[in-house]
Every structure is written in structure tokens, then in C-alpha cells.
Amino acid sequence: MVLLDVLGQRWTLRLLWELSHDTATFRALRSRCDDVSPTVLNQRLKELRGLGLVDLGENGYELTSMGMALAGKFASLDAWANEWAENLEKHDISKD
Amino acid sequence: MVLLDVLGQRWTLRLLWELSHDTATFRALRSRCDDVSPTVLNQRLKELRGLGLVDLGENGYELTSMGMALAGKFASLDAWANEWAENLEKHDISKD
């Protein structure tokens, strides 16, 4: 599945996540993402633009309609993740 | 969002994807994932087990109920991804 390979890269998922909340300039996006290095940020943005998921508009980077559709899929994931996180704490996982 | 950081690592998403289709032994899982190096495979499996998403049972590695719930979220993503992929071809993206 192609999409998984694309999303399964550092920052890609996070970028979509951030952009789904609000458009942002290159620099703003950086600081929102723990000051990810501009090298990688630009790499990912290129890919995402190439895939028609992200676009660079007047107000900075933004999701395309397709990008929004995809990000929407993760919105439901958000709710689920919160419950999941709670369960994790309760069961007190000791890992690694 | 914690989950995104976990999933946004190489192979993690792919592993969940593969395991959602069928349980697999360590070695089988490797060959299903383009012969990912055992080093990383084990790393990811440790994490996923620590997070209560994956478990090592009699028949090899398998998703827990929570893991399945999560993977289910991506099932709908699959259908979406296929349409998306078609659109990509139609619009003939030239990227990078």
C-alpha cells in the first residue's frame, strides 16, 4: 500500500496533523513541529505537494481537499487514541 | 499527539497493516515487509508490544484487541487510498 509508505516516514503524519488544524508558513510549521530541521521539512512538503495533499497558498502551507479528506480519517483516530492512552496509563506498561 | 509519534516511524504503520491481515512469525513478518532488518523489526515489535497493540502468541505475532481496533481505523483509509492513487495517475503528478 503506497500511502502507508508515504505516511510511514518521520514527520509526514505530524505535518498533516498540524496542517489539518491550521495553515502555516514554512517557519511557523517548523516551530509547531518541535523545530524540525528545514531540510526534512522541505523534503516532506515537496512530497506532500507532489502527492496533491498539500499546497502552498497565500497564507502559507495548507491542505488540499484531498489532504483534508485524509486528515479527516485521522480525526476519528484522535478520539480513539485518547482512550487508548488512558488505558495505557491504567495498565502501567513497562516497555523496552 | 503521542500516537502519531509512534506511528510516524518507519515500518510501524506497515507492521500494523501486515498483522491486521494475518498473524506472522518474526521471520515471516520480515519477508512480508521487504525483508526489513531484524534490528528494526525487533525494535518496533518491542514498542508495539509495550504499547499493548501487538502480542507474541503461539502462532507468532498478532494484534491485540486494541491493535485490531487501531488497524480497523486504517481499513477505511485503504479504500480511500485507492481512489486517491487513481486520481494521482490521472493528474499525472510530476514531483521532486
Place this chain on the structure above:
DNA sequence: AAAGTATGCTACTAAATATGTAGCGTCAAT
């Protein structure tokens, strides 16, 4: 009992990728 086979997994080096910092070229406002 010995030998074969499959399991999960570790060790170790080379290659790929990300980080971190500096700064360029462009534009708009002061």
C-alpha cells in the same frame, strides 16, 4: 543421540537519513 530445521533475536559495520546551524535570495514595510 546426532543432525537438521525453524524459531526469536542480537552484534556489528556500512549506508541512508535526520539534526542543527548558518545563511542566501526575495519581498514589503520603515
Place this chain on the structure above:
DNA sequence: ATTGACGCTACATATTTAGTAGCATACTTT
């Protein structure tokens, strides 16, 4: 003309992954 913000590149360093070999355990076959 200087200042500030923009998108983005360069490049050395650090981190992560790939790739291969092999160990320890178990179970089967001979």
C-alpha cells in the same frame, strides 16, 4: 538603506536503518 519575515539550501554532525552473520533454544527426523 535597513529591518524583518519569507521559502529554502548547504553542509558537517549525529542518529537511524540496512544488511549480513550468527547465537541460543526448541522441536523433528534419522
